[in-house]
Amino acid sequence: MPEKVIPDIVVGRLPIYLRSLQRMLAENRHVTSSQELGERLGISAAQIRKDLSQFGEFGKQGTGYSIDFLADQLRQILKVDRVWDIAVVGAGDIGSAVARYQGFANRGLRVTMIFDNDPDKIGIQVGSFTVKDIANLGPTIVKAGIKIAMIATPSKEAQEVADQLISAGVKAILNYAPINLTVPEHVHVQHIDPVIHLQRMTYYL
Amino acid sequence: MPEKVIPDIVVGRLPIYLRSLQRMLAENRHVTSSQELGERLGISAAQIRKDLSQFGEFGKQGTGYSIDFLADQLRQILKVDRVWDIAVVGAGDIGSAVARYQGFANRGLRVTMIFDNDPDKIGIQVGSFTVKDIANLGPTIVKAGIKIAMIATPSKEAQEVADQLISAGVKAILNYAPINLTVPEHVHVQHIDPVIHLQRMTYYL
DNA sequence: TAGATTGTTAATCGATTAACAATC
DNA sequence: TAGATTGTTAATCGATTAACAATC
Numbered sequence: 001m002p003e004k005v006i007p008d009i010v011v012g013r014l015p016i017y018l019r020s021l022q023r024m025l026a027e028n029r030h031v032t033s034s035q036e037l038g039e040r041l042g043i044s045a046a047q048i049r050k051d052l053s054q055f056g057e058f059g060k061q062g063t064g065y066s067i068d069f070l071a072d073q074l075r076q077i078l079k080v081d082r083v084w085d086i087a088v089v090g091a092g093d094i095g096s097a098v099a100r101y102q103g104f105a106n107r108g109l110r111v112t113m114i115f116d117n118d119p120d121k122i123g124i125q126v127g128s129f130t131v132k133d134i135a136n137l138g139p140t141i142v143k144a145g146i147k148i149a150m151i152a153t154p155s156k157e158a159q160e161v162a163d164q165l166i167s168a169g170v171k172a173i174l175n176y177a178p179i180n181l182t183v184p185e186h187v188h189v190q191h192i193d194p195v196i197h198l199q200r201m202t203y204y205l
Numbered sequence: 206m207p208e209k210v211i212p213d214i215v216v217g218r219l220p221i222y223l224r225s226l227q228r229m230l231a232e233n234r235h236v237t238s239s240q241e242l243g244e245r246l247g248i249s250a251a252q253i254r255k256d257l258s259q260f261g262e263f264g265k266q267g268t269g270y271s272i273d274f275l276a277d278q279l280r281q282i283l284k285v286d287r288v289w290d291i292a293v294v295g296a297g298d299i300g301s302a303v304a305r306y307q308g309f310a311n312r313g314l315r316v317t318m319i320f321d322n323d324p325d326k327i328g329i330q331v332g333s334f335t336v337k338d339i340a341n342l343g344p345t346i347v348k349a350g351i352k353i354a355m356i357a358t359p360s361k362e363a364q365e366v367a368d369q370l371i372s373a374g375v376k377a378i379l380n381y382a383p384i385n386l387t388v389p390e391h392v393h394v395q396h397i398d399p400v401i402h403l404q405r406m407t408y409y410l
Numbered sequence: 411t412a413g414a415t416t417g418t419t420a421a422t423c424g425a426t427t428a429a430c431a432a433t434c
Numbered sequence: 435t436a437g438a439t440t441g442t443t444a445a446t447c448g449a450t451t452a453a454c455a456a457t458c
Contacts, residue, residue, distance in 0.1 A: 009449075015404035019383060033415065041385055045415090046451055053417055061416040062458040079407045086403075093305050097298035098399060103383050107400045108407065147410055148403065172406035174399060178224060178308050180246060188409055190402040194303060194379060195312045197395040198291075198353065199220035201377035202284045202313065204393055205352055214425075238439065250439090251427055258441055266440040267434040416457080426447070433440080 010051050014074055016041060017048065021071040022106075033064035080108025087141055087149045087170075089161050091116035091124075091131045094176050095152035100127035112144065117157075137161075141168040148172045155179040162189075215256045219279055221246060222253065226276040227311075238269035285313025292346055292354045292375075294366050296321035296329075296336045299381050300357035305332035317349065322362075342366075346373040353377045360384040367394075 020040055024032055034045040034052075041048075052058055058073050059065045075081040088099045091114050099114045114126055117134040124131050132140060141149070149170045151158050158177035165173060166187050175181055178193045225245055229237055239250040239257075246253075257263055263278050264270045280286040293304045296319050304319045319331055322339040329336050337345060346354070354375045356363050363382035370378060371392050380386055383398045 007449080011408050012405050014408070015401045016385075018404070019398070019401065020385065023384065035415080044451065046453095047449090049415090049417065050450080057417065059416050060458055061456065062414045064415065077408065078404050079410055080404055084403075084407060084410075093302035097302040100298050101399070103398070103400055107404070109400060109403055148406070150399070171410055172403070174402050174406075179228065180221075180225065188406040190405060192397055192399065192402060193224070193308070194306065194355070194397065195308055195314060196220045196224065197379050197397060198289075198314055198377070199223070199283050199285055199312070200217050201353070201379075201393040201395060202289060203216050203219070203282065205284055205289075205376055212425080240439080249427065251429095252425090254439090254441065255426080262441065264440050265434055266432065267438045269439065414458085416455105418455095419453090421450105421452075423450070424447105425449085426445105428445075429443090431440105431442090434438085 004054070006054050010054055013043070013051055014078055017051075018071060018074040018078065018080075021067050021074070024067050025071065029067055031064050032067050032070075034059075036064075075108065078108070083108055083110050084148050085110055085112040085144060085146050087112065087144075087146050087165075088114040088152060089116075089134065089137070089149060089165070090114075090152035090154075090157075090176075091118075091121045091126055092152060095150075096126045098150055098152060098176070099129055109148070111150075112146070113140065115140075134161075137164050138168040141165065141170065146170060148174075150174045150176065151181075152176040209259070211259050215259055216283075218248070218256055219283055222256075223276060223279040223283065223285075226272050226279070229272050230276065234272055236269050237272050237275075239264075241269075280313065283313070288313055288315050289353050290315055290317040290349060290351050292317065292349075292351050292370075293319040293357060294321075294339065294342070294354060294370070295319075295357035295359075295362075295381075296323075296326045296331055297357060300355070301331045303355055303357060303381070304334060314353070316355075317351070318345065320345075339366075342369050343373040346370065346375065351375060353379075355379045355381065356386075357381040 034048040038045040038048050055077050058070050086109055088095050088111055099111050104110055114129045115132045115134045115137055121131050122133045149165045151161055153161055155177045158179050162173055162181045172188045175189055175191050181189050183189055239253040243250040243253050260282055263275050293300050293316055304316050309315055319334045320337045320339045320342055326336050327338045354370045356366055358366055360382045363384050367386045377393045380396050386394050388394050
């Protein structure tokens, strides 16, 4: 029996739902509805119910959803009911900021190492990490069993770094370099480029 | 005659096209085709032609597109044929990194000021900027005529900062705080949260 | 019970793709 | 001319919404 394929676009909304639920929990709320969640997120209630129904039945008619329970379910679905170690490559401004970022806590993610190729940076402290030599990238990542990496190098080095990470078993890359990475089908890539986001808005100004 | 409304999703792809074209220019290329561009970006050639056709006819049958010309047209469409000044709010790791980011150059954007509310940060240098007191946020932004801002404050301050920015005439906000901002309809918001991007990928691991 | 809200179905809406005449 | 590639149309595909029976 082939497992049902969930559209990417649906998977992409789950982290947004989860973040909102965690926020409600922090506000000491216990129950919510598709309508309330939708209003907070600017998404229709019908869409939220449809999205969730792809994975099971998590609500109660007349009552809505237990926030705690639904958040738990989403964490399981997204596989962030555990903690994933992340390697950061590039110890410039962005790499350093992301290595020190506090926002990963309780969200299933944790930075555990940072690399650079600059002799002046190798060995210095970035937050609680000592910058490692990129020359040891592959073996270090293999040994640590790391599956997720963030690339924060200059554009011209990003593809080469990606290739090395993938050879070392990395399966998910968050790329801060403003360049499109080419990767095999079994590897997932997401891009963060502030300019792209900003240019999406200048059109409307 | 009402102007044709372009779908958001089409506008959202234009900056990607532009970035790729600028890269080709840097590689000293002069002509490209929808097919080549599509291969680089993992987008179908038909979709690229369809997207571009919403705005005009930029290519030549049999030859393709002049990279220089098409890039120029996209810059005009996206209104980045000029330079937009940006204010950064929050001078922590992320705000500082983004204020120093070199990647805005030649892409129609430029950071011109950075604010914080921490007395220990106000007055210090971040890149070429002196951190300003957030107490003066509104008037300073009005005076400078700034329309675009990036929020890199803690979550609990982000909505309040957004409200102030909007009162001061800001029309586009790039939000790095991991929280959904509520804004009037005429204001555009984009969110960057590395955790959201990462959780989109952990599902597939 | 009355009110509320789910999960699901069918209808609608919108986006993508395939195909090809036009033409460089 | 022959080959290539555009811009566009129509067909297909997929996503969103509206509506409602089920039921808490």
